[in-house]
Amino acid sequence: MTYARPIARLIDQLTRLPGVGPKTAQRLAFHMLGMEQSEVEQIAKSMVDARVSVRRCDVCGDLTDQRICPVCGDPGRERSMICVVERPQDVAAMERTRQYRGLYHVLHGAIAPLDGIGPEQIRIRELVARLQEGTVREVIVATNPDVEGDATALFLADLLRPLGVAVTRLARGLPVGGDLEYADEVTLGKAFEGRREV
Amino acid sequence: MRLQHLALVDFRNYAAAEWSPSPGANVLLGSNGAGKTNLLEAIHLVVTGVSPRAGRERDLVRWGREACSVRAQVVRDEFSGALDCQVVWDRQQGKSVRRGGKALTGAGRTAVLGGAVLFSPGDLDLVKGPPSSRRDYLDLAAAKTLPRYRGLLRRYGTALAHRNRLLADAASGRSRHLSLSELQPWTQQLITLGGEVLRHRLWALSGLAAPARAAYARLSDSGEALTLTYVPAAGQAEPETAGMAVHPANPPTTVLPGWAADHPPSPAATAAHLAQAFAERQADELARGLTLVGPHRDELILSIAGAPARVFGSQGEQRSVALSLRLAENVFLRQALQDTPLLLLDDVFSELDARRRMGLLGLLREAGEGHQTFLTGTDLAGVPVEGFAPMALFRVAEGRIAPADGH
Numbered sequence: 330m331t332y333a334r335p336i337a338r339l340i341d342q343l344t345r346l347p348g349v350g351p352k353t354a355q356r357l358a359f360h361m362l363g364m365e366q367s368e369v370e371q372i373a374k375s376m377v378d379a380r381v382s383v384r385r386c387d388v389c390g391d392l393t394d395q396r397i398c399p400v401c402g403d404p405g406r407e408r409s410m411i412c413v414v415e416r417p418q419d420v421a422a423m424e425r426t427r428q429y430r431g432l433y434h435v436l437h438g439a440i441a442p443l444d445g446i447g448p449e450q451i452r453i454r455e456l457v458a459r460l461q462e463g464t465v466r467e468v469i470v471a472t473n474p475d476v477e478g479d480a481t482a483l484f485l486a487d488l489l490r491p492l493g494v495a496v497t498r499l500a501r502g503l504p505v506g507g508d509l510e511y512a513d514e515v516t517l518g519k520a521f522e523g524r525r526e527v
Numbered sequence: 528m529r530l531q532h533l534a535l536v537d538f539r540n541y542a543a544a545e546w547s548p549s550p551g552a553n554v555l556l557g558s559n560g561a562g563k564t565n566l567l568e569a570i571h572l573v574v575t576g577v578s579p580r581a582g583r584e585r586d587l588v589r590w591g592r593e594a595c596s597v598r599a600q601v602v603r604d605e606f607s608g609a610l611d612c613q614v615v616w617d618r619q620q621g622k623s624v625r626r627g628g629k630a631l632t633g634a635g636r637t638a639v640l641g642g643a644v645l646f647s648p649g650d651l652d653l654v655k656g657p658p659s660s661r662r663d664y665l666d667l668a669a670a671k672t673l674p675r676y677r678g679l680l681r682r683y684g685t686a687l688a689h690r691n692r693l694l695a696d697a698a699s700g701r702s703r704h705l706s707l708s709e710l711q712p713w714t715q716q717l718i719t720l721g722g723e724v725l726r727h728r729l730w731a732l733s734g735l736a737a738p739a740r741a742a743y744a745r746l747s748d749s750g751e752a753l754t755l756t757y758v759p760a761a762g763q764a765e766p767e768t769a770g771m772a773v774h775p776a777n778p779p780t781t782v783l784p785g786w787a788a789d790h791p792p793s794p795a796a797t798a799a800h801l802a803q804a805f806a807e808r809q810a811d812e813l814a815r816g817l818t819l820v821g822p823h824r825d826e827l828i829l830s831i832a833g834a835p836a837r838v839f840g841s842q843g844e845q846r847s848v849a850l851s852l853r854l855a856e857n858v859f860l861r862q863a864l865q866d867t868p869l870l871l872l873d874d875v876f877s878e879l880d881a882r883r884r885m886g887l888l889g890l891l892r893e894a895g896e897g898h899q900t901f902l903t904g905t906d907l908a909g910v911p912v913e914g915f916a917p918m919a920l921f922r923v924a925e926g927r928i929a930p931a932d933g934h
């Protein structure tokens with residue numbers, strides 16, 4: 330079975346998305362072909378809009394449509410604490426706990442030699458720069474509880490402790506090997522309370 | 528533990544099969560390739576939660592299919608009714624376990640259902656094979672009492688692979704100079720995770736060593752003693768040479784200086800031991816671009832009267848040692864799980880001489896009443912019928928298991 334060129338191309342493009350195999354791509358493509366044209370245009374427009382307007386916050390690296398994200402710009406946030414996470418999604422998960430009132434730092438990855446990712450490939454240099462100002466007392470490492478996240482936490486502890494900041498790690502209780510994003514708010518809240526020195 | 532009913536869907540060569548075994552001894556007869564070993568594997572998987580064969584679990588799924596299911600009704604003790612258990616292996620989603628219709632998640636996933644021990648002709652590899660086969664033996668015993676152990680091994684393996692990549696890239700000049708601060712987090716993790724692996728292995732060993740020795744004393748005619756010695760790769764020597772260095776006149780008695788075999792060390796002790804070993808071997812590791820310390824290189828030495836059975840054992844002695852290790856596994860599981868494990872005897876009797884047959888039968892009988900037993904063979908000649916009366920006969924053919932009449 331061969332599809333008309335535009336359909337085949339659409340299916341092909343959709344398979345580039347994570348978690349979308351040929352079967353799912355086919356299903357999505359035919360669903361779109363059955364939708365109102367205006368609806369499809371809306372989807373396409375929001376994809377392009379999001380991609381064009383969203384950038385990394387100059388301070389913490391979280392995704393935002395401004396130069397500085399709302400958290401970094403909020404005068405009410407505690408400036409002596411930085412919570413370090415792997416991905417922007419993790420910031421959202423932390424914020425949902427409504428328990429943490431400090432700042433964030435998004436690494437955009439974790440140390441993983443097998444994937445060629447060393448300390449220089451993630452935003453560690455930027456974190457160290459933020460600490461030079463001297464207002465930060467504690468860095469809470471909330472990288473994923475897998476071996477890459479743990480290695481990143483250990484590396485940060487060795488690197489930052491000489492700078493005179495306390496380095497803590499969220500307590501386990503998170504599903505081991507599971508991603509932070511999926512941890513429910515209660516578990517995550519408990520993990521914050523029980524954080525320990527690395 | 529007793530298996531009442533088994534249902535297989537797309538598991539290895541079975542498209543859809545159902546079977547109700549007898550509570551006592553079950554003899555499964557069938558030609559080569561009929562699926563007898565696969566059936567025992569399915570039982571082992573659903574009861575213990577792990578496949579008895581090391582290797583990729585995706586191979587369990589029937590060729591060309593997406594997922595397989597092994598579903599069983601098991602009776603854990605005479606006081607409770609049958610429990611519905613199911614293991615599903617999906618090519619996309621991996622493994623999932625259901626008990627009583629509910630998917631197990633989080634901590635519940637580590638709840639052990641019961642024990643099963645597989646005796647197979649390949650067990651000779653436990654003695655003759657490379658050190659990894661003996662590490663697998665300890666790991667399987669540990670995983671059957673503590674399913675969380677599999678996850679620990681996986682984490683250890685991942686951390687090890689990352690660390691090896693750093694070392695290899697640096698040694699081959701592929702990356703710029705390796706900074707020790709980059710290596711340190713991985714070393715630290717191998718110390719923590721490796722220390723836990725070591726502790727669980729030694730814990731398993733402490734339950735296995737004595738019953739293995741006792742079984743061997745019964746199976747062999749020489750009156751010589753079987754000793755299990757865990758030799759960490761930590762020291763200066765390689766595990767292979769460490770094995771060879773055990774001179775017949777100089778049998779090792781303790782696992783490590785200061786660690787009694789019946790008293791596994793504390794987390795702090797294993798971690799301290801590994802930390803020291805890493806410090807000692809750092810120069811070697813950097814030069815060779817490889818992690819030289821840790822449980823992935825340790826050796827379990829099986830020796831008869833002080834001489835390593837791998838090198839010095841006769842064929843018959845090696846076979847007796849292999850049987851003794853499986854018999855010990857049964858004793859260990861019974862003790863650790865407070866359960867009578869299922870005995871899965873895959874074509875084991877056909878290869879034994881009369882003496883060992885009698886010895887094994889006697890030991891199995893003494894291992895306790897109430898073990899549900901499963902024996903396979905191509906024909907009745909290979910099965911010691913006399914030892915298992917009364918028994919139910921079944922024929923395995925064309926992906927079905929059906930009662931077979933008489934002899």
Ligand SMILES: Nc1ncnc2c1ncn2[C@@H]1O[C@H](COP(=O)(O)OP(=O)(O)OP(=O)(O)O)[C@@H](O)[C@H]1O
Nearest residue numbers: 539540559560561562563564565586587588589590
């Ligand atoms: N994933 C799979 N899908 C389909 N068939 C498989 C799969 N894995 C193994 N098989 C088939 O199952 C058959 C072997 O079954 P098994 O090893 O259980 O035989 P057996 O009855 O124990 O034979 P023997 O008497 O030689 O030990 C082989 O023919 C093999 O090709």
Ligand SMILES: [Mg+2]
Nearest residue numbers: 563564873874
């Ligand atoms: Mg077989």
Ligand SMILES: [Zn+2]
Nearest residue numbers: 386389398401
């Ligand atoms: Zn910000």
